[in-house]
Amino acid sequence: MLQSTPETRGERGRRLLDEIDGEAGHAVIAGLQDIAPDFAELLFEFPFGDIYAREGLSLRDREIATVAALSAMATAPKQLGVHVQGALNVGVTRQEIVEIMIQMSVYAGFPAALNALAVAREVFSARDVKVEGQ
Amino acid sequence: MLQSTPETRGERGRRLLDEIDGEAGHAVIAGLQDIAPDFAELLFEFPFGDIYAREGLSLRDREIATVAALSAMATAPKQLGVHVQGALNVGVTRQEIVEIMIQMSVYAGFPAALNALAVAREVFSARDVKVEGQ
Amino acid sequence: MLQSTPETRGERGRRLLDEIDGEAGHAVIAGLQDIAPDFAELLFEFPFGDIYAREGLSLRDREIATVAALSAMATAPKQLGVHVQGALNVGVTRQEIVEIMIQMSVYAGFPAALNALAVAREVFSARDVKVEGQ
Amino acid sequence: MLQSTPETRGERGRRLLDEIDGEAGHAVIAGLQDIAPDFAELLFEFPFGDIYAREGLSLRDREIATVAALSAMATAPKQLGVHVQGALNVGVTRQEIVEIMIQMSVYAGFPAALNALAVAREVFSARDVKVEGQ
Amino acid sequence: MLQSTPETRGERGRRLLDEIDGEAGHAVIAGLQDIAPDFAELLFEFPFGDIYAREGLSLRDREIATVAALSAMATAPKQLGVHVQGALNVGVTRQEIVEIMIQMSVYAGFPAALNALAVAREVFSARDVKVEGQ
Amino acid sequence: MLQSTPETRGERGRRLLDEIDGEAGHAVIAGLQDIAPDFAELLFEFPFGDIYAREGLSLRDREIATVAALSAMATAPKQLGVHVQGALNVGVTRQEIVEIMIQMSVYAGFPAALNALAVAREVFSARDVKVEGQ
Numbered sequence: 037m038l039q040s041t042p043e044t045r046g047e048r049g050r051r052l053l054d055e056i057d058g059e060a061g062h063a064v065i066a067g068l069q070d071i072a073p074d075f076a077e078l079l080f081e082f083p084f085g086d087i088y089a090r091e092g093l094s095l096r097d098r099e100i101a102t103v104a105a106l107s108a109m110a111t112a113p114k115q116l117g118v119h120v121q122g123a124l125n126v127g128v129t130r131q132e133i134v135e136i137m138i139q140m141s142v143y144a145g146f147p148a149a150l151n152a153l154a155v156a157r158e159v160f161s162a163r164d165v166k167v168e169g170q
Numbered sequence: 171m172l173q174s175t176p177e178t179r180g181e182r183g184r185r186l187l188d189e190i191d192g193e194a195g196h197a198v199i200a201g202l203q204d205i206a207p208d209f210a211e212l213l214f215e216f217p218f219g220d221i222y223a224r225e226g227l228s229l230r231d232r233e234i235a236t237v238a239a240l241s242a243m244a245t246a247p248k249q250l251g252v253h254v255q256g257a258l259n260v261g262v263t264r265q266e267i268v269e270i271m272i273q274m275s276v277y278a279g280f281p282a283a284l285n286a287l288a289v290a291r292e293v294f295s296a297r298d299v300k301v302e303g304q
Numbered sequence: 305m306l307q308s309t310p311e312t313r314g315e316r317g318r319r320l321l322d323e324i325d326g327e328a329g330h331a332v333i334a335g336l337q338d339i340a341p342d343f344a345e346l347l348f349e350f351p352f353g354d355i356y357a358r359e360g361l362s363l364r365d366r367e368i369a370t371v372a373a374l375s376a377m378a379t380a381p382k383q384l385g386v387h388v389q390g391a392l393n394v395g396v397t398r399q400e401i402v403e404i405m406i407q408m409s410v411y412a413g414f415p416a417a418l419n420a421l422a423v424a425r426e427v428f429s430a431r432d433v434k435v436e437g438q
Numbered sequence: 439m440l441q442s443t444p445e446t447r448g449e450r451g452r453r454l455l456d457e458i459d460g461e462a463g464h465a466v467i468a469g470l471q472d473i474a475p476d477f478a479e480l481l482f483e484f485p486f487g488d489i490y491a492r493e494g495l496s497l498r499d500r501e502i503a504t505v506a507a508l509s510a511m512a513t514a515p516k517q518l519g520v521h522v523q524g525a526l527n528v529g530v531t532r533q534e535i536v537e538i539m540i541q542m543s544v545y546a547g548f549p550a551a552l553n554a555l556a557v558a559r560e561v562f563s564a565r566d567v568k569v570e571g572q
Numbered sequence: 573m574l575q576s577t578p579e580t581r582g583e584r585g586r587r588l589l590d591e592i593d594g595e596a597g598h599a600v601i602a603g604l605q606d607i608a609p610d611f612a613e614l615l616f617e618f619p620f621g622d623i624y625a626r627e628g629l630s631l632r633d634r635e636i637a638t639v640a641a642l643s644a645m646a647t648a649p650k651q652l653g654v655h656v657q658g659a660l661n662v663g664v665t666r667q668e669i670v671e672i673m674i675q676m677s678v679y680a681g682f683p684a685a686l687n688a689l690a691v692a693r694e695v696f697s698a699r700d701v702k703v704e705g706q
Numbered sequence: 707m708l709q710s711t712p713e714t715r716g717e718r719g720r721r722l723l724d725e726i727d728g729e730a731g732h733a734v735i736a737g738l739q740d741i742a743p744d745f746a747e748l749l750f751e752f753p754f755g756d757i758y759a760r761e762g763l764s765l766r767d768r769e770i771a772t773v774a775a776l777s778a779m780a781t782a783p784k785q786l787g788v789h790v791q792g793a794l795n796v797g798v799t800r801q802e803i804v805e806i807m808i809q810m811s812v813y814a815g816f817p818a819a820l821n822a823l824a825v826a827r828e829v830f831s832a833r834d835v836k837v838e839g840q
Contacts, residue, residue, distance in 0.1 A: 064686065067686075068689065071692060074674070075677075075689065078354060082354070083682055086346060086349075087272065087346075090269060090272070092265045092269045093270065093273070097231075098269075098273060100231055101234055101237075101238035101270045101273055101274075102273070104236070104238040105239055105277045105278060106242075106683065109242055109683075110781040111647055112277075112646065112686075114686075115682075115686065132226060134741060134742050136227065136231075137742075138224070138745050139221055139222075139232060139235055141221070141547075141745075141748070142547060143239045143240060144239060145510075145544060145545045145546045145547045146749065146785075147545060147784075147785040148547075149745070150782075150785065151782060153738065153745065157737075160741070202552075202555065204559065205555055205559040206536050206539075206540060208760075209540050213548065216752045217548055220752070221748075240549065242681075245512040245550065246512065246550070246553060248549075248553070249548075268339060268340050272342070272346070275346070275681075277683060278680070278681045279644075279678060279679045279681045279684075280347065280679065281377075281382075282379065282380070283343070284382075285382070287339055287340050287343065288335065291339040350678070355677070355678055358674070360670070360671045361667075365633075365668065368637055369640035369672045369676075371637075372638070372644075373641055373644035373676060373679045374679060375641070376641035378514065379513055383679075399628045399629075400629050400633065402474050402628070403626060407637055408637075408641060409477075409480070409815075410619040410623055410816050411641045411651075411816065412645065413811075413814045413815045414485060414812050415508065415513070415514035415517040415813060416513065418469075418470075418517065419517075422469065425472065428473070476626075480623075483622075484618045484622070489808065489809055490809075492610075494801045495802050495806065495809070499767075500805075502774070503770055503773075503774035503806045503810075506774040506778075507775055507777070507813045507814060508778075508813060510774075511779065511813070511814065537762045537768075538771045541757055541758075541763070541771055544753040545785075546779065607804060607823055607826060607827040608807075608823050610808070611808050611823065615816065642817065647817070647821075648780065648817035650817075650820075
């Protein structure tokens with residue numbers, strides 16, 4: 037009767053974090069274990085279990101929104117890197133990510149766009165190395 | 171030989187501003203006439219003539235990115251209102267706009283999301299009044 | 305057997321929002337009803353049901369932290385007003401609120417401190433009027 | 439022996455606030471009287487008595503820096519208005535103020551520049567009305 | 573007659589900086605010596621000699637406010653580290669610091685909270701190493 | 707007939723970027739070549755070809771504004787470093803740059819000022835090493 041148990045928020049969040057952010061998401065969670073393991077739980081539950089699980093906006097559009105927001109805010113390059121990976125994982129292309137960041141020059145200025153592009157470049161390179169290394 | 175003249179950046183920008191932001195965009199331009207008419211020209215040329223005119227990202231995705239960024243930055247409610255209109259004009263639905271803003275609670279906090287939703291509510295209402303008034 | 309039903313996150317959040325923010329919190333919720341009623345539910349559940357309900361930090365300290373953060377961020381005067389009320393409701397004094405805001409001049413600059421003080425002044429006045437009007 | 443008493447920080451600050459911001463500065467101070475009169479004193483002493491009184495940068499250059507910073511931060515339109523007045527009072531021209539704000543589109547985005555220009559327009563208009571009214 | 577000389581702002585600031593931030597504060601001051609020694613003096617005088625010396629808010633509450641503000645602003649991880657130390661020095665517990673940062677996810681978003689927690693983790697570790705090394 | 711060809715925006719931008727930012731500017735452009743070469747072109751054309759080329763504000767005043775804005779925003783230390791160099795190249799003195807940054811403590815807080823001064827110190831040192839190395 038396992039199939040009759042509805043998925044909890046935490047389980048749904050874990051599944052979505054895994055689907056969207058993959059390894060990069062796991063690293064974020066791992067980093068919380070020794071200081072705030074509860075917050076790791078909240079991170080599964082609220083952003084992923086509650087928000088990304090909502091209907092009404094595709095995962096692809098959600099990642100476009102997140103990459104745009106983190107590029108514009110310009111205060112969280114590490115999390116931007118995680119979501120560049122997330123965006124690629126749910127079907128946003130490299131060119132589209134670059135375009136989103138270039139467009140942020142209009143709304144948040146050229147330095148924000150330049151720093152976002154530097155993050156994207158690093159993520160793209162790391163993925164290329166990994167593919168080549170296989 | 172008119173057809174052989176390539177569209178200038180300014181002309182292309184005017185056309186795109188008109189297509190995307192419509193009346194709300196015209197109001198922004200009008201507000202610049204007595205203080206910085208040159209900047210109105212730059213606004214046609216760079217954001218619209220140069221950026222929105224680029225290939226590689228659909229207008230729909232560009233507006234998703236802009237609504238997300240302005241919601242997260244939380245410093246430009248007026249321009250967010252213009253882009254809520256812009257998003258609707260290029261095919262983003264009301265529900266999708268609301269979802270983008272709710273998602274910003276994860277990246278920029280609940281106050282940013284709440285204030286963005288207040289802007290969306292105002293724009294949606296104004297459009298309803300206009301439709302009913304016709 | 306009603307007493308054996310554990311309080312849900314939403315119920316706990318409603319109770320805490322009521323205890324902390326009182327009327328000001330209700331107004332925030334009411335403002336969401338026609339545009340994003342789901343988000344009102346998330347607001348009960350996550351910030352109040354999950355976060356404010358946590359042990360390890362008193363409600364008084366939580367409101368000191370929130371008033372400081374919103375004063376420093378300087379992008380959400382309306383929510384700052386709600387939390388000035390919240391702070392007063394859980395035992396932070398007017399003088400302490402003023403001191404927190406003055407201190408923000410060091411970390412976020414004088415304009416942030418001045419604008420936060422203007423919010424506090426408005427909330428304090430409204431409360432005085434209400435008391436006098438009774 | 440009055441002439442031998444060195445000016446205090448507060449006195450120097452009052453004198454400079456008066457010279458730079460004039461009436462607009464007085465309004466800021468007046469707004470603090472009923473909520474945080476001590477902070478008004480700190481405002482005379484630190485920004486004006488300590489900082490603007492320093493050598494090594496002209497008052498004109500100091501106001502260029504302040505108008506640029508407040509335009510770019512985009513969180514304090516009221517204080518930006520005070521410093522547009524301050525800039526005019528120490529010899530920055532209207533055209534220069536407009537240029538500074540236009541330039542901020544590069545570093546903080548077009549919405550920041552547009553909202554700063556809206557503040558400048560309001561200050562310029564108010565000064566024109568005042569001159570005409572004399 | 574030494575005891576009759578009132579403490580100057582600079583002396584009071586030095587004493588408070590020492591009491592609150594300890595070594596971490598000294599490092600900030602040392603870093604200014606070759607570029608802006610005057611600013612080191614202003615740092616003693618205004619934030620510490622003027623603000624932290626004020627009555628009306630305990631040092632413990634002042635550090636709660638500062639940790640919250642710097643976590644939410646997300647632009648000054650180094651200074652946040654100094655104030656995590658300061659908070660510990662005046663009696664805020666590790667658990668309380670972690671709770672303040674978790675709470676910032678509500679007001680400034682999850683990336684701000686995650687990056688603040690990373691700073692806290694580093695400070696906590698360094699203190700543990702130091703204790704063990706004694 | 708070379709002299710009769712008007713300079714294009716891109717050419718004018720290249721010339722100004724070279725004049726203002728020198729080597730530091732070239733490094734920014736080089737960093738874009740493999741990820742977004744088009745954006746390098748836009749960077750020549752809009753900020754430099756369009757904005758810095760405008761009349762009405764001297765290059766010296768433009769760099770004072772930029773150093774102030776980037777210090778206050780506190781999100782782009784790398785670009786601030788480029789503009790500290792730019793400011794020195796167009797005649798702003800080291801002392802003036804330090805003063806601008808100290809002044810930002812008033813508008814954006816002490817952490818922003820401290821972090822900007824750390825950037826300036828690094829740029830000044832690198833230039834000293836270079837001069838000594840010749």
